[in-house]
Amino acid sequence: MAAVLIRLKLTILRRSLGRDTSRLISFVFGLVAGAMVCLGSILATAGLRSGSVADASGAVAALATVTMLWMVTPLMMAGVDSSLDTAAFSLLPLGARRLIPGLTLAAFVGIPGAVTAVFALDQIAVWSRSVPATLAAIVAGLLGAATCVVLSRVVTSLIARSMWRRRARFLVTLVLPVVYLVPLMLDQVLQRGHSSLEASAVRPAAGIAGWTPFGWAWAVPWEVARGAYAGAAVHLALAVALLVVLAVLWERVLDVELTTTAPRQVGTVHASRARSGRSGPLAAIARRRLLGWRRDPRLTMQAVTLVAVSLIPAVPALFGPGHQDGPSGLVPLVLSASMAGVLMANDLAYDGTAWWLQVAAGVPGWVDRAGRVLAIGVSVLAFDVLVSIVQVAFGTRTAWLAVSGPLLSALLIALGMGAALGAMDPGTAARRGPNPFAGSAGGGARGCLTALVMFGVPVFLVAPVIVGAVLAGHSTLLQCLVLTAGALWGAGGLVVGIWWGGRILDRGAPEMLGKLRTFG
Amino acid sequence: MQHAVVFDGLFKTFGGRVAVDRLSLQIPVGSVYGVLGPNGAGKTTSMLMASGLLRPDAGRVEVLGRDVWADPVAAKALFGVAPDGLRLFDSLSAQELLRFVGELRSMPGPVIAERATELLHVLGLADAANVVVADFSAGMTKKIGLACAMLHAPRVLILDEPFESVDPVSAQTMRSVLSRYVAGGGTVVMSSHVMELVEAVCDHVAVIVRGRPLAAGRTADVRGGMSLHERFLQLAGVGTNELGSGLQWLQS
Numbered sequence: 071m072a073a074v075l076i077r078l079k080l081t082i083l084r085r086s087l088g089r090d091t092s093r094l095i096s097f098v099f100g101l102v103a104g105a106m107v108c109l110g111s112i113l114a115t116a117g118l119r120s121g122s123v124a125d126a127s128g129a130v131a132a133l134a135t136v137t138m139l140w141m142v143t144p145l146m147m148a149g150v151d152s153s154l155d156t157a158a159f160s161l162l163p164l165g166a167r168r169l170i171p172g173l174t175l176a177a178f179v180g181i182p183g184a185v186t187a188v189f190a191l192d193q194i195a196v197w198s199r200s201v202p203a204t205l206a207a208i209v210a211g212l213l214g215a216a217t218c219v220v221l222s223r224v225v226t227s228l229i230a231r232s233m234w235r236r237r238a239r240f241l242v243t244l245v246l247p248v249v250y251l252v253p254l255m256l257d258q259v260l261q262r263g264h265s266s267l268e269a270s271a272v273r274p275a276a277g278i279a280g281w282t283p284f285g286w287a288w289a290v291p292w293e294v295a296r297g298a299y300a301g302a303a304v305h306l307a308l309a310v311a312l313l314v315v316l317a318v319l320w321e322r323v324l325d326v327e328l329t330t331t332a333p334r335q336v337g338t339v340h341a342s343r344a345r346s347g348r349s350g351p352l353a354a355i356a357r358r359r360l361l362g363w364r365r366d367p368r369l370t371m372q373a374v375t376l377v378a379v380s381l382i383p384a385v386p387a388l389f390g391p392g393h394q395d396g397p398s399g400l401v402p403l404v405l406s407a408s409m410a411g412v413l414m415a416n417d418l419a420y421d422g423t424a425w426w427l428q429v430a431a432g433v434p435g436w437v438d439r440a441g442r443v444l445a446i447g448v449s450v451l452a453f454d455v456l457v458s459i460v461q462v463a464f465g466t467r468t469a470w471l472a473v474s475g476p477l478l479s480a481l482l483i484a485l486g487m488g489a490a491l492g493a494m495d496p497g498t499a500a501r502r503g504p505n506p507f508a509g510s511a512g513g514g515a516r517g518c519l520t521a522l523v524m525f526g527v528p529v530f531l532v533a534p535v536i537v538g539a540v541l542a543g544h545s546t547l548l549q550c551l552v553l554t555a556g557a558l559w560g561a562g563g564l565v566v567g568i569w570w571g572g573r574i575l576d577r578g579a580p581e582m583l584g585k586l587r588t589f590g
Numbered sequence: 591m592q593h594a595v596v597f598d599g600l601f602k603t604f605g606g607r608v609a610v611d612r613l614s615l616q617i618p619v620g621s622v623y624g625v626l627g628p629n630g631a632g633k634t635t636s637m638l639m640a641s642g643l644l645r646p647d648a649g650r651v652e653v654l655g656r657d658v659w660a661d662p663v664a665a666k667a668l669f670g671v672a673p674d675g676l677r678l679f680d681s682l683s684a685q686e687l688l689r690f691v692g693e694l695r696s697m698p699g700p701v702i703a704e705r706a707t708e709l710l711h712v713l714g715l716a717d718a719a720n721v722v723v724a725d726f727s728a729g730m731t732k733k734i735g736l737a738c739a740m741l742h743a744p745r746v747l748i749l750d751e752p753f754e755s756v757d758p759v760s761a762q763t764m765r766s767v768l769s770r771y772v773a774g775g776g777t778v779v780m781s782s783h784v785m786e787l788v789e790a791v792c793d794h795v796a797v798i799v800r801g802r803p804l805a806a807g808r809t810a811d812v813r814g815g816m817s818l819h820e821r822f823l824q825l826a827g828v829g830t831n832e833l834g835s836g837l838q839w840l841q842s
Contacts (some may be wrong), residue, residue, distance in 0.1 A: 354693035365681035423676040426643055431694035432666035580645045
């Protein structure tokens with residue numbers, strides 16, 4: 071069975087690369103990046119192997135981080151999860167127990183899996199100081215690598231399933247940002263460990279990481295190497311218990327997945343009252359898109375990611391000393407502007423072929439663009455205003471007027487660029503279906519390119535406004551002028567983007583519909 | 591006689607494979623016109639090209655004298671379409687979807703509300719008005735698709751496989767809705783491979799095989815004394831006993 075699944079994974083990988091050049095490019099980039107990470111790991115191994123046990127304990131913290139990334143990454147980046155779709159096996163007379171070993175091994179076919187396997191081998195080299203430590207490292211490598219895969223599968227499956235139940239989805243959207251905070255916290259712990267630059271300071275970091283569930287397995291050889299056999303035994307017991315619990319959970323979840331095809335429970339909704347307010351195509355498109363934040367789990371995930379990713383860098387500024395009025399307070403607003411552009415560029419992919427309704431109704435392209443810009447822009451602007459109010463209330467931002475011009479023009483220009491870019495290419499979205507984290511249909515390279523353009527180009531376009539804001543200094547009058555000019559400049563960019571994107575859609579709506587077919 | 595829809599030399603290839611091969615059809619006003627063909631004959635491709643959703647490589651489509659590809663906005667106001675295999679905005683409820691579709695066509699709110707309620711009632715979807723379309727069965731999805739196509743009271747309906755996976759009761763409902771529509775001066779073009787339904791519903795048929803029409807005209811003329819089923823198999827070039835003595839292992 072394992073061999074069949076691995077062969078299947080290889081075949082799928084080969085086919086998807088052969089069919090789509092953008093996927094091939096993204097795979098090559100991934101391969102280069104993976105190779106570089108492996109090289110770094112091997113070099114580090116050589117260093118750690120000759121160093122003291124305390125030095126080498128850094129490996130425990132690093133591998134705990136890797137394990138955690140296996141859990142967090144598929145949740146944060148929709149579409150990177152390329153695991154075999156278990157729903158496809160539901161027609162075969164196979165139980166979860168027969169599939170699990172094969173699915174686990176198949177997860178190592180692919181760049182993240184291969185890199186993790188290299189890490190697991192490297193740590194064996196790091197701990198090969200004595201026979202007991204080497205044996206412990208081999209066991210730890212097997213346990214740790216398996217934990218990575220099983221943990222990631224269990225967490226994504228559980229969350230994916232709950233996303234289709236409305237009440238659970240609400241809970242998940244509350245809990246997920248906390249999950250995003252975990253890497254940040256670990257990073258803080260590690261930084262505090264490294265900041266003193268003393269070898270002895272690394273040990274607490276390893277100790278802390280080793281006692282988190284992510285590090286239980288990886289800490290075993292470290293404990294053996296420093297002679298703490300009791301600690302090693304406890305770590306080993308915990309690691310085995312964790313893997314067993316996860317495996318049992320996975321078996322349960324998988325058995326349910328194999329017997330239910332579409333776990334959709336969206337159900338009855340309260341019809342939005344037939345308000346007499348604005349109607350017409352533009353308002354209809356904007357209203358439907360706003361509803362999407364709530365109704366489409368994939369878009370809910372996007373909204374959560376936007377809020378969490380924008381806020382996380384600013385959290386320390388709220389509490390940390392010496393961060394008053396620092397530039398980090400502006401990070402949420404800058405990030406949310408760029409991400410609004412990315413959302414706009416990818417928006418058609420989320421519609422998929424349903425977009426035909428607009429084509430059949432003969433809706434002009436600019437109306438489509440403007441409706442979406444309105445919905446996304448208003449949402450992001452509301453978030454920005456809320457963040458600003460909190461910052462002013464906490465006293466972490468006083469110079470709000472001076473930065474408002476550049477920020478507003480950045481948001482408008484990013485949306486305009488997204489409107490134009492999104493009309494040329496539908497972008498990427500997670501596949502429709504029970505798993506909102508499932509592999510994207512558009513390929514990673516295209517998504518990365520869009521993000522790169524959306525994060526980079528607006529900076530150049532906003533530069534004149536930034537220069538103006540700097541020149542305005544502390545004069546309130548000049549700051550007001552810059553704000554007005556920035557708003558006009560941004561609005562100009564937005565109008566050009568909407569007009570341009572609309573023209574592209576008007577000319578090539580059927581061709582766009584053809585591209586959208588890949589998204590179902 | 592004026593024609594509701596004219597297919598004029600439609601041609602489409604996909605990666606070198608010809609899907610629709612210079613297809614020309616004239617669909618009279620007030621007819622229910624069935625486009626028949628085996629799987630892969632080019633029915634769906636023709637329907638998509640006729641409704642402005644797939645650009646033909648060559649050829650023209652006119653709906654009531656308006657060229658669908660040269661003057662899309664004017665043409666799209668005249669017909670309604672229910673394609674097969676394309677999704678609906680299924681995170682909306684049935685009522686919300688109809689309201690959305692009506693607003694896309696700039697219809698006034700009260701008119702949309704009145705027509706949506708009536709359509710949902712007539713099609714037996716009144717109880718599901720507030721259910722999200724994603725939760726609809728295949729048959730219900732077909733019916734809400736028909737409602738979306740009819741909402742703006744078009745003069746021509748282009749329906750791709752409207753009776754696919756629809757149960758007999760719902761099929762009867764849809765048939766009576768369509769016949770009332772045609773009695774009121776509307777024209778229906780539909781593709782199908784359910785011969786009995788086509789024979790009962792359509793007054794005109796065309797049989798397409800490999801993207802070309804092999805027969806077209808009044809249903810009685812095309813049948814030529816046989817049942818439509820037999821005539822269709824004859825045109826498609828399929829014998830009844832092609833298997834010979836294969837599949838011996840299946841006999842228990």
